[in-house]
Amino acid sequence: MEPETSTENEVEQGSKEAVLTARRSFVGILVGVGTAAVGALLAVPLVRFALYPLFARATNTGLSDLGSVDSFSNLSAPLQKMISISQRDGWRESVSEKPVYVVKDAQGRLKVLSTVCPHLGCEVPWNTQKQQFFCPCHGSAFAADGTRIAGPTPRGLDSLDTTVQNGHLMVRYQYFRQLVPDKEVVG
Ligand code: FES
Numbered sequence: 001m002e003p004e005t006s007t008e009n010e011v012e013q014g015s016k017e018a019v020l021t022a023r024r025s026f027v028g029i030l031v032g033v034g035t036a037a038v039g040a041l042l043a044v045p046l047v048r049f050a051l052y053p054l055f056a057r058a059t060n061t062g063l064s065d066l067g068s069v070d071s072f073s074n075l076s077a078p079l080q081k082m083i084s085i086s087q088r089d090g091w092r093e094s095v096s097e098k099p100v101y102v103v104k105d106a107q108g109r110l111k112v113l114s115t116v117c118p119h120l121g122c123e124v125p126w127n128t129q130k131q132q133f134f135c136p137c138h139g140s141a142f143a144a145d146g147t148r149i150a151g152p153t154p155r156g157l158d159s160l161d162t163t164v165q166n167g168h169l170m171v172r173y174q175y176f177r178q179l180v181p182d183k184e185v186v187g
Pocket of ligand 1: 117118119120121122135136137138139140151152153
């Protein structure tokens with residue numbers, strides 16, 4: 001009878017160890033899953049911070065100085081000015097030169113126009129002979145104050161936001177959606 005009792009004890013001991021091992025691996029899995037979940041939660045803000053510039057639109061937030069307001073007092077035709085704008089695109093910050101036109105509206109107030117055609121984005125110069133802004137790409141024409149005259153453009157030339165600081169005319173350069181009748185800022 002002695003050997004049988006010993007075998008039973010061994011079997012009992014074996015099954016206890018099997019239960020303990022199963023418990024240990026279950027707890028191990030729980031700890032692993034918990035750690036991974038906490039790690040993922042902590043990583044989200046870091047990943048968003050690192051990738052934000054990739055998905056952010058190119059932006060320009062600065063004002064550009066066009067010169068003293070007095071220097072435009074005798075303005076009789078649209079005057080082209082080049083401005084430097086700095087843009088952030090992803091991680092890259094670049095400075096580029098953009099043409100704008102300073103014009104007068106019907107009431108004689110100063111206004112600054114983008115030269116980007118609202119049709120498909122070609123650059124629109126002032127044509128002295130025609131006394132119009134004339135787009136070389138598809139023939140859209142605009143009056144001296146930027147209003148649409150003819151062609152496939154869905155609207156007139158876009159005016160840019162301006163302000164006067166210390167007697168200087170300042171402009172904020174922006175881009176607008178093309179092919180839509182109403183002005184809509186895109187960047
Ligand atoms: Fe100016 Fe088409 S891009 S008319």
